Amino acid sequence: MPILEVKNLKKIYQTRFGGNQVEALSNISFTVRQGEYVAIMGESGSGKTTLLNMMASLDRPTEGTVLLNGKSYADIREDELSSFRRGHLGFVFQDFNLLDNFNIKDNILLPLVLSDCSRKEMKEKLLPLVRKLGIEKLLEKYPYEVSGGQKQRTAVARALLTSPSLILADEPTGALDSRSSEELLKLFDEINREGQTIMMVTHSVQAAGCANRVLFIKDGKILCEVSKRFPDEDIKPQLFNVLSVISAGGKNNE
């Protein structure tokens, strides 16, 4: 059974004051298997954020379904959604989404605090994770006292803490310098090799080139996908090729 199933997803936004309708997604279907690392690329306005919001259960589709581990989001009550998200999904955002008034430790522990987890269990989960991510010396510091790369490692620790079925990352390298980006991509590669399923929206060919499969979205539809035929294959030339076809407004026939 796939970990994530996206079936015939359609999203129509009604613009304010009853104006025009915008079809942001039209009939998108794909599946993601356990342990896959999938990137989503596409031009600005192609529907990437809308799709990510649907996979995150942050917004409801106009038509179609999203299933995680066989459970349809449509069957989850509104008041159960945030606890469902905490239990099954991990989020990594471009701007880190850390709370400035919480130190690094409390930022990481937040999902467990919200789930009423015991102090002992929190400590048992926290320590190996922060050691692995190389942020164990920063636990008492505040987000404004650490670098962008360290903030993103904190966000990754927070995302991994609950052992989620799926990590959803939205432009995770977007606010990082090239060295920190490289380190973050190495980290994603490592956690994926250990079995973590990852979906990442990105504009960066460097980042998408680390995934096993890249889906290209254009005008709310999946235009094509590029997959690695063997684990270390360099698919960046193919990604550049598809992007140039998209920006020229053409169809990709590969």
Ligand SMILES: Nc1ncnc2c1ncn2[C@@H]1O[C@H](COP(=O)(O)OP(=O)(O)OP(=O)(O)O)[C@@H](O)[C@H]1O
């Ligand atoms: N809340 C909304 N109300 C109306 N239209 C919206 C809304 N959110 C997005 N859209 C429209 O839906 C389409 C897809 O937007 P979306 O934000 O998903 O694109 P994107 O690929 O993530 O773009 P970017 O790379 O710039 O973030 C666009 O035409 C956008 O203007």
